[in-house]
Amino acid sequence: MNQGADRTDLLWKYVDGQCTEAERHQVEAWMNEDAAFAEEVQFMMGLEKYTKQEMTVSAPTGFTKQLMKQLRPKFSWIPFATQTISSRNIIPWALGLSLLVVTAFLSASQWDQVVQTEQFTTVENALPSSSWVVGGFVCLAFFFLLDRILYFFHLKQEAKDYLNA
Amino acid sequence: MPTKQTDIELIEQTLRGNDNAFEELVDQYKDYIYTVAYRVLGRPEEAEEAAQDAFIKAYRSLQGFDHRAKFSTWLYRIVLNTALSMRRKQKFYVEDIDDHKNFNAYSEEKETLKLSEQKKYLQEALNLLKEDDVTVLTLFYLKELHLEEIAEITGWEANGVKVKLFRARKRLAEKMRLILKDEVKSIL
Numbered sequence: 001m002n003q004g005a006d007r008t009d010l011l012w013k014y015v016d017g018q019c020t021e022a023e024r025h026q027v028e029a030w031m032n033e034d035a036a037f038a039e040e041v042q043f044m045m046g047l048e049k050y051t052k053q054e055m056t057v058s059a060p061t062g063f064t065k066q067l068m069k070q071l072r073p074k075f076s077w078i079p080f081a082t083q084t085i086s087s088r089n090i091i092p093w094a095l096g097l098s099l100l101v102v103t104a105f106l107s108a109s110q111w112d113q114v115v116q117t118e119q120f121t122t123v124e125n126a127l128p129s130s131s132w133v134v135g136g137f138v139c140l141a142f143f144f145l146l147d148r149i150l151y152f153f154h155l156k157q158e159a160k161d162y163l164n165a
Numbered sequence: 166m167p168t169k170q171t172d173i174e175l176i177e178q179t180l181r182g183n184d185n186a187f188e189e190l191v192d193q194y195k196d197y198i199y200t201v202a203y204r205v206l207g208r209p210e211e212a213e214e215a216a217q218d219a220f221i222k223a224y225r226s227l228q229g230f231d232h233r234a235k236f237s238t239w240l241y242r243i244v245l246n247t248a249l250s251m252r253r254k255q256k257f258y259v260e261d262i263d264d265h266k267n268f269n270a271y272s273e274e275k276e277t278l279k280l281s282e283q284k285k286y287l288q289e290a291l292n293l294l295k296e297d298d299v300t301v302l303t304l305f306y307l308k309e310l311h312l313e314e315i316a317e318i319t320g321w322e323a324n325g326v327k328v329k330l331f332r333a334r335k336r337l338a339e340k341m342r343l344i345l346k347d348e349v350k351s352i353l
Contacts, residue, residue, distance in 0.1 A: 012331070012334075043338070043342070044338060047337070047338055047341055050287070051287060051302070051306050051337070052306055052309070054284045054287045055200065055204070055287070055303065055306040055307050056196060056197070056200050056307060057196070057199060057200045057203045057204075057284060058196050058199070059195040059196050059198075059199035059213075059216065060199075060209070060213055063191075063195050063199065063213065063216070063217075064188060064191045064192050064195060066217070067191055067217050067220055067221070068184065068187075068188050068191070070217070070221065071184070071187070071220075071221065071224055072184055074224075162225065
């Protein structure tokens with residue numbers, strides 16, 4: 001290794017404070033002998049201190065606020081997207097559906113009894129068949145429930161797509 | 166200083182839908198993340214965009230974050246990739262010292278460098294360096310990261326990082342000399 005390379009290597013070690021005692025004395029001796037080298041060492045040490053001090057830049061004011069404004073609406077999506085269908089969250093849906101079916105059947109039988117009483121006998125022919133009314137109600141309720149279930153899966157997929165994009 | 170435990174707790178709370186926990190993470194890291202983006206891109210508006218993008222990407226990938234890893238390393242990797250990809254698109258950096266005057270004219274005209282004079286000189290010098298030099302210098306001086314951590318963030322070999330850092334520091338010194346000229350003593 002030539003003296004120039006030695007000097008450069010030692011200069012960097014000196015700047016980083018990694019010189020041994022002997023190396024430090026050597027660098028200081030060179031500095032005393034050579035004004036240009038001394039200037040070089042001073043410059044490097046100054047630059048090192050300066051770069052460390054000045055590297056960090058503060059984020060603009062309101063950075064967090066602006067970011068959270070974009071993200072907040074998506075927050076409910078994380079637990080939603082990771083939610084799986086378990087016995088715990090399917091129970092309310094199953095109970096709701098069973099209740100709907102039972103109510104429909106009970107209403108149908110009650111309605112038949114009412115229609116068959118004398119009070120309504122005269123207008124019986126004018127009324128639509130009770131089974132049609134109940135059937136229509138059940139159909140509406142069924143489609144409403146189906147829509148809600150499909151919408152749930154649609155949202156879940158949308159949330160997953162957003163998070164995995 | 167944020168601890169690893171705190172970061173993990175905040176991540177877990179975020180995954181349960183607690184937006185305040187994520188806000189706290191953003192507050193803790195915003196300056197470092199913004200600095201990486203700013204030093205790579207050299208312009209505040211784009212740096213802000215890159216930093217915001219990085220946090221959004223981090224939020225969206227939070228489920229896949231490996232809790233054994235260091236959150237800050239993972240976050241630095243995201244912002245670095247985001248900023249580098251923006252830098253490649255904009256092709257803004259100046260490779261040749263001859264273009265230095267043009268760069269100065271540009272920055273003064275647009276008044277984009279809203280930094281103190283002290284910080285401005287450093288950014289001017291960084292803008293004259295190549296992508297790898299800027300990356301390694303920013304990560305090294307930002308929080309005095311270890312070479313291994315820089316290697317993990319950049320995907321380079323640890324030995325490669327050492328060599329790159331040595332060369333980058335030399336080049337930074339050259340550029341600073343050219344930029345500062347007679348002002349060296351007053352600045353440094």
